[in-house]
Amino acid sequence: MSQETLSKSQLTILIVLTLGSFSAGMAEFFTIWLSHTITHDLQASTPLTSTVTSYYAFGVMIGIPVLLPLVKYLSHQRLLTLLLFWCFAGNIATSFVTTWEQLRWVRIFAGMPHGMFFGIASMVLIQTLPKHRHGFGIGILMSGIGLALLLVVPSSIYLEHFQDWRLIARGIGLLDLLVIVLLHDLLNEAPAPPDLHSNVSTAEILKNPLLWWAAALGVTLFCGRMAIIDYAEPIFLEITQLPQQQLPLVVIVSGIGTSLGFVIGGILADKNMYRTLFASFAYCALVILCFNWLALSAIGFYIGFLLLGACTVFLPALQLLIIQCSPAAPTFASCLNHGTLNIGNAIGPLLGGYLIGSGLGLLSVTWMGVAFSLLSLLILVLGYKKAQKITSASVH
Structure with missing residues (x-):
């Protein structure tokens, strides 16, 4: 392998994790441009639904101290599976809420694994990629958030036309499941994280x-x-x-x-x-x-x-x-x-x-x-x- 290229397996892991990053970005931002539809559907006020993203961010903040102790007990593969399944559950639950109060608590729940996912995914790339490509791998991983910003506008506007904001939440949830399946075999023989031996x-x-x-x-x-x-x-x-x-x-x-x-x-x-x-x-x-x-x-x-x-x-x-x-x-x-x-x-x-x-x-x-x-x-x-x-x- 040359100094500038990645092996097929390394590149595949990078792409799949970036897909997970894209899913997390969509989960965080899709409510911004669907707030009008959500307001109408839940019969809430615009000022309330405009704060949905803030509740998701609050979930990210409290999720770190709650989930961080797990890094000393679970492998990266098991942690990513747990976090992505949590993301799936949060996004699917979002699509079934019927009141503003339910939406608020569900978005906090949905945001909790967000930060941990990026932290674990970064470490997987550091263990997988050659040293001279660690920064590149993390940069590509995080670019999934930017891609989500790029696509959340046209997709949200299209779905808002049909007054169906729940469809995009379910789609994001299914994307989380897809990433779990794709990562299962890729990380099956991944080395144990250093924290487990500490x-x-x-x-x-x-x-x-x-x-x-x-x-x-x-x-x-x-x-x-x-x-x-x-x-x-x-x-x-x-x-x-x-x-x-x-x-x-x-x-x-x-x-x-x-x-x-x-x-x-x-x-x-x-x-x-x-x-x-x-x-x-x-x-x-x-x-x-x-x-x-x-x-x-x-x-x-x-x-x-x-x-x-x-x-x-x-x-x-x-x-x-x-x-x-x-x-x-x-x-x-x-x-x-x-x-x-x-x-x-x-x-x-x-x-x-x-x-x-x-x-x-x-x-x-x-x-x-x-x-x-x-x-x-x-x-x-x-x-x-x-x-x-x-x-x-x-x-x-």
Whole structure:
């Protein structure tokens, strides 16, 4: 096998896991563009159904501490089977709800395995792919989320025409089952995860300061990015003053940027993890700063949102970093990273809402985003030397 190509089995595992990533992305986002139909079907109010995605994200956050202890007792194959079956159950249950209260609790349940799936899938790829392709594999895996953003708009609009939002939830559930079946034989002889052989307790793992340093990087950077993304619609309508009919195009542009960011970030992470982190953090700060002016024009908004979507360029390198910072329990660290990223997803919009509510205007979220991006860069600088010693030892 050459340095640049993957074997047939490696490529198959990567494709199947990315299919699972796509399914998870669709599960997270499909309710956004079907909120009008869901509102009508459940006889709820629009403000209530607009928060469905937030409940899913809340499920992601609480799912990590609930499910994380399992990494010390189950193989990657069994964990992925459990998580994907949980996703299947959550999506199918979503399609049978009859009230808003049921939908709220079911979406929390459906979101719980989301972060763990990406954490386990990342570790499977690290154990499966050659070292010089780890970042690339994680980038391709995560690009499934961007692909979901690309396809959720046309598919949701098509199904909304028939007033049948439940069909897409069931389709996503069946896709989860397909991924379980496809992975069964592929991972049948996969090596046992390092966590199963580790005698280190969970308390000892959590005492690792580098683990929390790496987690802080993701939280602060996602805070800034999500503060803008969450308020993209009012900025689009009130600042850029574009018609509401063009909003689906914003999601498509974001999906393109998100996918490109993940893939490019993965390729760069394989070349030099730390340089990629420094460059991508600086890139995020610059893009968020420029968005303050780009949002004033139509073409500027679309360019800005494409570049903002590509801020995901940092994530493959961060995923590799946090895994290398915890050599005794890499699967634990990999899953923890996705939990802490969702903390950033939650905090950013809350702080942004406080600024806007205080009368500072919609674009105040861009300045908050710049501040958090610079803070993440500072955190990276402060811990870089110590982390480099540990990660160099874990790689070799």
